[in-house]
Amino acid sequence: MAAASNLAHVAMGDSTDVALAAGGDRQAFERLYQAHANRVFSLCARMAGSRTKGEELTQDVFVRTWEKLPQFRGESAFSTWLHRLAVNVVLNARKSDGKLASRADQGEEDEEPWDQVARAPMHLERMDLANAIAKLPAGARKIFVLHDVEGYKHEEIAEMMGITSGGSKAQLHRARLLLREALER
Amino acid sequence: MTNSNMTCEAFDSALPDYLEGTLDDSRRASVERHLSECVRCTSLLRDIENISKGAAGMPDLVPSRDLWQGIEARIAAPVIPLTARPERQRRFSPVWMGVAAAALIMSTAGITYMLTAHSLRSTLGSTVVTVAPANNRVATNTSPDSGAPAGAAAPTPANVGVTSTQPDGAASRAVQFDGPSGRPRLPASLASQSTADREHSDLVYGREIEMLQNIVSRRRTQLDSSTVAIIERNLQIIDAAIAQSRKALARDPASRMLDQQLTHALDKKVELLRTAAMLPAST
Numbered sequence: 001m002a003a004a005s006n007l008a009h010v011a012m013g014d015s016t017d018v019a020l021a022a023g024g025d026r027q028a029f030e031r032l033y034q035a036h037a038n039r040v041f042s043l044c045a046r047m048a049g050s051r052t053k054g055e056e057l058t059q060d061v062f063v064r065t066w067e068k069l070p071q072f073r074g075e076s077a078f079s080t081w082l083h084r085l086a087v088n089v090v091l092n093a094r095k096s097d098g099k100l101a102s103r104a105d106q107g108e109e110d111e112e113p114w115d116q117v118a119r120a121p122m123h124l125e126r127m128d129l130a131n132a133i134a135k136l137p138a139g140a141r142k143i144f145v146l147h148d149v150e151g152y153k154h155e156e157i158a159e160m161m162g163i164t165s166g167g168s169k170a171q172l173h174r175a176r177l178l179l180r181e182a183l184e185r
Numbered sequence: 186m187t188n189s190n191m192t193c194e195a196f197d198s199a200l201p202d203y204l205e206g207t208l209d210d211s212r213r214a215s216v217e218r219h220l221s222e223c224v225r226c227t228s229l230l231r232d233i234e235n236i237s238k239g240a241a242g243m244p245d246l247v248p249s250r251d252l253w254q255g256i257e258a259r260i261a262a263p264v265i266p267l268t269a270r271p272e273r274q275r276r277f278s279p280v281w282m283g284v285a286a287a288a289l290i291m292s293t294a295g296i297t298y299m300l301t302a303h304s305l306r307s308t309l310g311s312t313v314v315t316v317a318p319a320n321n322r323v324a325t326n327t328s329p330d331s332g333a334p335a336g337a338a339a340p341t342p343a344n345v346g347v348t349s350t351q352p353d354g355a356a357s358r359a360v361q362f363d364g365p366s367g368r369p370r371l372p373a374s375l376a377s378q379s380t381a382d383r384e385h386s387d388l389v390y391g392r393e394i395e396m397l398q399n400i401v402s403r404r405r406t407q408l409d410s411s412t413v414a415i416i417e418r419n420l421q422i423i424d425a426a427i428a429q430s431r432k433a434l435a436r437d438p439a440s441r442m443l444d445q446q447l448t449h450a451l452d453k454k455v456e457l458l459r460t461a462a463m464l465p466a467s468t
Contacts, residue, residue, distance in 0.1 A: 144240070
């Protein structure tokens with residue numbers, strides 16, 4: 001009940017701040033940033049397989065949000081719109097950012113640990129899972145994060161990534177099997 | 186392992202759809218029968234379900250540094266907004282606007298030249314400006330008492346440089362207008378000379394930029410919207426670089442490198458605005 005109340009408060013606060021920020025109010029936009037930064041960062045870092053790259057992408061996402069905010073029509077919740085925009089920014093990040101891609105594909109570890117979470121101490125298993133996700137091949141990792149972490153449906157993932165729903169399903173299964181193999185070691 | 190209804194390989198193939206809940210009743214019953222008899226496949230299913238549950242329950246991550254400052258620097262760039270004008274307010278034809286843009290660019294470049302040249306004259310004493318025929322750059326005579334050489338041409342924004350040699354033979358200081366763009370280019374020797382020079386340079390750049398921004402703003406409705414978006418995005422990037430350079434320069438005013446960085450960023454802004462002002466109309 002309390003959680004629902006908090007969500008409602010956030011949503012109501014969002015709508016005011018969204019309107020103010022769309023009109024150029026940077027303080028309102030900073031409040032939106034503070035409210036959503038960790039979730040956006042989590043999405044970016046997990047999809048990119050790198051905290052460092054995730055930080056860069058998070059900044060790109062919010063700059064893009066600032067630019068696009070006047071076009072937000074409120075047809076969905078701001079958080080939904082923001083996350084879709086974040087996914088697009090990550091997916092459209094330069095493909096020629098090959099260093100990161102190859103690093104991730106080769107399963108090299110990120111420089112920083114994955115155990116800095118917003119709340120609650122991390123269980124060992126969870127940390128293992130986070131590290132294993134970061135080591136997945138880029139394509140499988142993105143689909144796993146979008147589906148199993150972020151809760152997108154295969155049809156939505158297929159549309160965002162320009163692949164078929166079946167392709168998304170196959171990549172997800174591959175990712176899960178690879179994770180199981182990694183976690184069994 | 187096999188049983189009467191399904192092999193483990195068949196189970197593996199059916200597993201993604203089973204997890205998605207998209208198997209028909211008959212296939213789902215086969216999978217569940219197999220699961221009731223096969224330890225290997227039961228273990229596989231349990232592990233994958235645990236992985237999915239674990240992933241769904243992962244808490245938010247926290248960035249290791251404050252990202253807002255970088256975001257704010259990028260969105261706070263003091264760009265004059267290129268506000269769209271309603272179609273009915275367009276009173277001039279694209280051709281006329283192009284001619285007007287060209288004329289204004291010439292005049293801003295001229296003003297830039299005059300402001301810069303005037304300032305340098307007052308700073309450096311009596312400097313003689315001539316044109317070097319070989320490379321379109323300016324040759325100079327040493328002040329205070331030499332006259333203009335024979336064949337000296339009137340300076341234009343495109344070919345003028347002002348150079349002065351100090352009476353004591355110190356190195357020359359120059360402001361040059363670079364090629365057809367006519368933009369002011371401050372060499373490092375001048376760019377890092379003094380705060381007064383920096384302020385004067387800022388004034389010149391400021392006027393040039395303001396005039397060009399007005400031209401681009403008026404032409405906005407003639408340009409392709411995606412082009413305008415790219416221009417605006419690039420201006421924001423350049424403005425962020427300018428802001429960062431100014432901030433760094435305020436902390437270390439004697440830094441020649443920072444001064445050059447700032448000049449370079451201002452040059453880039455003038456160049457981009459000039460290009461935008463001269464772009465052909467999209468229709």
